[in-house]
Amino acid sequence: MKALMMSVCAAAFAVSSLAGCGPRDQVTYQSQPVLFKQGHYQGKPDQQSWAANFNGDEKAWAQAIDKRTLGQNEYVRITRN
Amino acid sequence: MARMRFICDAERCIDCNGCVTACKNENEVPWGVNRRRVVTMNEGQPGERSISVACMHCTDAPCMAVCPVDCFYQNEEGLVLHDKDLCIGCGYCFYACPFGAPQFPQEGAFGLRGKMDKCTFCAGGPEPDNSEAEFEKYGRNRIAEGKLPLCAEMCSTKALLAGDGDVIADIYRERVLVRGKGSEVWGWATAYGPAPHPEAKTPEHRS
Numbered sequence: 184m185k186a187l188m189m190s191v192c193a194a195a196f197a198v199s200s201l202a203g204c205g206p207r208d209q210v211t212y213q214s215q216p217v218l219f220k221q222g223h224y225q226g227k228p229d230q231q232s233w234a235a236n237f238n239g240d241e242k243a244w245a246q247a248i249d250k251r252t253l254g255q256n257e258y259v260r261i262t263r264n
Numbered sequence: 265m266a267r268m269r270f271i272c273d274a275e276r277c278i279d280c281n282g283c284v285t286a287c288k289n290e291n292e293v294p295w296g297v298n299r300r301r302v303v304t305m306n307e308g309q310p311g312e313r314s315i316s317v318a319c320m321h322c323t324d325a326p327c328m329a330v331c332p333v334d335c336f337y338q339n340e341e342g343l344v345l346h347d348k349d350l351c352i353g354c355g356y357c358f359y360a361c362p363f364g365a366p367q368f369p370q371e372g373a374f375g376l377r378g379k380m381d382k383c384t385f386c387a388g389g390p391e392p393d394n395s396e397a398e399f400e401k402y403g404r405n406r407i408a409e410g411k412l413p414l415c416a417e418m419c420s421t422k423a424l425l426a427g428d429g430d431v432i433a434d435i436y437r438e439r440v441l442v443r444g445k446g447s448e449v450w451g452w453a454t455a456y457g458p459a460p461h462p463e464a465k466t467p468e469h470r471s
Contacts, residue, residue: 248428
């Protein structure tokens with residue numbers, strides 16, 4: 184009985200020791216492992232451009248960008264003035 | 265949704281390097297890294313032309329295709345951005361990029377390659393917008409502020425245009441029409457030589 188207990192303990196020790204040798208996740212995001220899948224973005228998600236400064240108002244953001252984009256055309260600027 | 269693009273009008277660029285300086289200052293780019301540069305062709309000869317080059321934010325970006333750790337992503341505006349926390353500085357993207365856009369700061373005593381740095385179209389990266397972490401890693405996020413990249417906004421001759429691809433293409437087309445020349449400087453004929461069958465591209469033949 185004693186020998187059986189000792190062999191069971193030895194086996195349990197060996198299994199728990201070997202478990203520490205497995206591969207560990209190298210990249211984590213918000214303490215969750217990032218699962219690598221070839222060909223797919225593995226990093227952190229980005230915010231939408233209008234989220235932070237325009238309170239999620241995509242239309243207002245697009246208007247601001249359009250105004251500046253069209254402002255690069257000096258022919259339009261000349262006729263406006 | 266806008267597809268953000270750059271166009272550089274070679275007829276207007278005067279090689280002043282204002283765009284390069286604006287980029288370096290706005291994003292506090294480290295020494296030895298140039299996200300944007302001005303390339304001059306036929307320097308000192310009649311017909312000399314200069315263009316400002318940076319990441320062109322390709323639709324089908326080769327840097328994304330070759331990255332072994334998949335640290336690149338395209339945001340909703342079509343901008344090619346990357347996560348520096350994943351980048352291993354292998355340099356594959358540098359070899360894949362036809363514009364030489366990816367840059368690698370030297371780190372350590374033996375000049376080891378650091379994490380890749382490139383033009384972000386002043387759109388930052390995946391860190392929270394306008395955060396200190398985003399500024400330190402990627403530079404300023406002007407797009408989130410409703411502004412265009414500073415290189416284009418600072419351009420004194422408005423040679424460098426930035427914004428929605430369709431809109432800036434219209435601006436460039438109008439310029440070419442007004443000056444009566446210039447389409448030959450930039451476009452199909454420059455990239456691929458004269459069309460073998462030019463008559464096949466005329467409107468009469470299309471309909």
